[in-house]
Amino acid sequence: MSAFFRWAHRLFDLGLLRSASLLVPAGQRTEWLREWRGELWHVQQACSADGGHSWQAERQVMAFCAGAFPDALCFWRAGRPQRPAGAAMDGSARQCLLILGALAAAGYGLALLLPGVCAERSLWQRKVNPNLVLIEHAGSDSSQHPTIAPGQFRSWERRKQQYFDGFAFYRVERQPVEPEFQPASANPEANTWRVAHASPNLFTLLGLPVRLTDPDPVDLEADASGDVPQVILSETAWKREFGADARIAGATIRLGARQVKIAGVAPDGSLALPGGVDVWVLDPEAVRAPGVGYVVAHLTALGKEEMWTTCVHITANAPNDGEDDLLAIALDARKPGPETLFLFAGFLALLALPAITTVSLGEASVNPHRTSWLKRLHRWSFLSAKIALLVPTIYFVSLDLAYGCTLIAPEQAAYLQLLSTFSGCLFGLRWVLKDQRQRCPVCMRTVTHPAQVGVASRTFLDWNGTEMMCMGGHTLLHVPSLPTSWFSAQRWLYLDTSWNFLFAGSTPPAP
């Protein structure tokens, strides 16, 4: 029976060695196993030298064999691909800046790829003409109602003007529309749109960008008298009726009794033109048809000087040689651009920042150690670089969020950008400051290994809070959990060279 147990134990011991050998790289396994089996033989001889089989001896042999696992682990670790660069990067300033740079690049790349952002960007880059006014009769109670007759418009257009150098006219009426390209709604009432018949020069005068234009670019003003009239969809109608389909340019729709071709989409919100127009028809006959409409005029330099407020009274000659009392209302209702929104939201976030975190950088030191000006410069440069990378990251990510989806209305997109920018700036700056406070002033690596020191209820302790250490062995950071009059803010404890032995092998060079 004893011989059987001895045989079973030896088999088990060999099994342990074999199992451990699996951790050793194949090229070194044979020699490693040979050494351990040789040693095992001697251990077995030594343990059984007292004579006979004993559990105590077998336990010693098994303990010896168990030691093969740490040894095999050494080989396994040595055989693993080394990551010295990665290890050196852990928590380093360079790693932080690389991540922020990658985020900014990803945000920018996404902004280049998302069609909604691309469309908005092209819109921002094309400025609407300044110095435009809407002219209406002074007696009108609301600028939403048309008041100017086409004859009056024609008389102004014919005469040489001192204050205006361009006029455009449009009138709005409801007309049935049948989208042949993509019937979107089965509701017959929904197929009645507000159609604006405008003088061909309207978009030229406005300088309003028309996006998603026909693949073959056309001159809207020159082509207005062509066989198939060109129409411009409003952005609202484009999204509502065609699901923001970018392939809509060039399609034809039936507008009333005639067929028209969609030339593009006019962005909403660029100018607050009254009328709630769904589709613009550039039609030379618009200024001859009966009814009243709206007149948009462009101010000369002299007219701009006279336009000292957003709404001024003007007097004009009427077609019957009388005088008309009119109002000129500035069409400067352009929505703020994304840069303006970003700056505004960023400013708000700066104001709100002290409410959620302390703006101190926690530079206080326990001992009278004073870092060199070069290191302080390095620290401030790192802080500036973080903020410089954070700002474009938030800007592009907020653009991606707000304008990435073309189905979001422009006003909602602006609110979304405002909100995302504010949140991003607020919490981003909070992170920047917190991260800065936890960076070793010597090597700029993040302090790690937090340890709780003391208990807050035991006030006899000098301080209680969290202690973190720089893995480079340069500093310890003490953060009080309960600020007191003698320990209110975090402090750095600079370690001298006598501490180096604790950090042997992990000490990165100080920059």
Next chain:
Amino acid sequence: MAREAKQPDTKLSHTAALILQALDAGFVYGFSIMEMTGLPSGTVYPAMRRLERDDLIRSQWEKQSIADAEQRPPRKYYRLTAAGKSTLEASRKRYPLLVRLIPTEEAKQV
């Protein structure tokens, strides 16, 4: 792969210094070092790997004929290198009890 030998002033852990001292005292294979120092196999062998990696010790297989003559498997013997001897000298100054724990005379008596 070229290895950079440790400088004589390299600071060793107590375990590593103990193993160097045991080798210098004539305990030249793993099990004998275990017996002499009282350290477990899981400590001694990995430490010897590191010492060998740092060129402080060097290993050599016993000749098969000798092992065959004694009807046992061959052993792997370890010995100090020049760098190892210098490091051991420095360690003896750092750990004065090292020589008392493993006197080199003992090896001569065995």
